[in-house]
Amino acid sequence: MSFIPGQPVTAVVQRIEIKKLHQKDNLILGFSIGGGIDQDPGQNPFSEDKTDKGIYVTRITPGGPAHDAGLMMGDKIMQVNGWDMTMVTHDQARKRLTKKKEDVVRLLVTRKSLEHAVKQSMGSSPGLKHSGATYNHNLMQ
């Protein structure tokens, strides 16, 4: 999940669709994010590579929409509704997730266990098609 400047970022991702919940006046998704290019990456407990400045899921409210959709704590969010989340500030990430006009957010998240699962499945039966998509992102550094 670490990136090499100049090389495309490759990761195994899972598509998660979360319907926002109406709560009083707000639309909430039921999780908390941490990270961003303006934050200190060394304090992120979920990242493997401590220079990774991506957006991570730090908390999931149990019973909330994110929990129901299958989002897990420690996931790194790669895309939100088509917008890239690997090189954004914390505030930009928040804004992209909390747009009032959108009812649903489609996330592409990655986690370590996905890679393991893919490797295992590829190792056991090479011809099998694997669920989840491979995420290619060209980073113009």
Place this chain on the structure above:
Amino acid sequence: MVITCLFNSRDRSRERHKASSSKDSSRSERSVVINPPDTPSQESPVHNGEPLPGEPTPAEAPGDDGQDDNWGETTTAVTGTSELSISQEEVVGLGKGIQDRTQGFRRYLPLAVGLCVGLLVLATPLVFLLLPAVMWPDRLQACGAACEGLFLSISFKLLILLVAIWALFLRPGRASLPRVCVYRAFLTTLTLLLTMSYWLFYGVRILDAQDEDYHGIVQFAVSLVDSQLFVHYLAVVLLELRHFKPCYSVCVMRSTDGETRHYNIGQLSIQRAALSILEYYYRDFPVHNPALLSASKHRAAKHLAGLKVYNVDAPGSTAGAQPGNGNQSRAMVTAAAKRKDNAHNELYYEEADYERRVRKRRARLVVAVEEAFTHVRRMKKEDEQASPSDIMDVREAALAIFPSMARALQKYLRTTRRQHCHSMESIQKHLAFCLVNNMSPKAFLEAYLSPGPTLQYGPERWMADQWTLVSEASVTSGIKEGTEFLLRCLDFSLAVTVKGIPYIRLTEEYIDAKSHKFLLLLQSETSV
């Protein structure tokens, strides 16, 4: 080279006479002489302090008073297990006897020399001025205001010189050092040389020629006084100022318990460095307590006892006993090994037990003292109507509350083995002092909870005249990097090593005040 050094205290003469007379009378004549009597104060072996009260003195080897013919056969070696003073008072007493006779002479010698030189220095200019006026008054040219100005200047400079000579050379010293200070001798010689050369010139140029120019003669005298003032300035720099700028760091370690202190001193001769180190010793080191060392001596004794398992019989004697002896010695070796294995265990539990006992006694003591202090209070204005029997002065108040804490205090001091440092009068005196100065019970107790510097206790603990300076280099040579010497008292010694203070190279770095800039490292968590 061993040189006896006598440390001067205020009533030194009284103490010394008392000490020497008590030494002669209290110790027995049957003493074991280890050194041959005609070489006094050679490397004197260690002799452990006064016999502690209550400890038995052993039967000493039979010998006559004075020098026995077979003293070689009757000598015994001092082992680490003995705690008594094997007296060699005869040898030491002999040496001290000679020194006592010469000491009176030696003590007054620097004072006498200083007085003579001082008088010479002060009288010479006056004589220079008076002699022409006495010997050829009619032929002298009178000189006016210039001479009077010079007379004034001579008189004030002589006055300053008088006070300065007294301040630097004639004041009673605070210590008696083994050797003459090299710089003092040099300065005395220089002064005498200067005065003699001026006399020479005076005699040849002025007395012989009967010079008539009085103004010139007065100027000659003024130049002498100026030169003497400059020599005195040199004396101040050599004798006083050199000592203050720190150049060396000395490490002083006590041999019995390893107490170590470090000091910075300037460029001094070894004997002067020893003197200032002793002054620091009396201020900084906790008082030497021989009672605390007996535990380690017991352990050492047990260790030595455990090692004595070897068969000293010559091989070939009683062959039948050999195998039995061999088995026995093997058993003793294993027993000794087991004892060695348990020694650290014993030490650990012994020390833990001791700590517990000390803390229990301390707790009782603190409570007793606090309770005692609540019984007495300073008299206020409204108490003046109280019955006169209740009003006491501080001495009586101290005596009144002392009994309630005396027992706890005595038990605590016994447990920490410091009961011989504090007498009842000294405790009551301290209590009175604390009451007068409104001290809390804790402040009163601090004096007894930890050992203080040696000077805090009575003069019998000071041992100020028992110090010996042991040094390989000459004691008048200056201290250098790597100098080591030993300051030996009766039953302990201070090992001193000298190291130079490093040459510090300080560089500067300029920081613009506006260059202090900071980044904020955030890790915020937002819920969406």
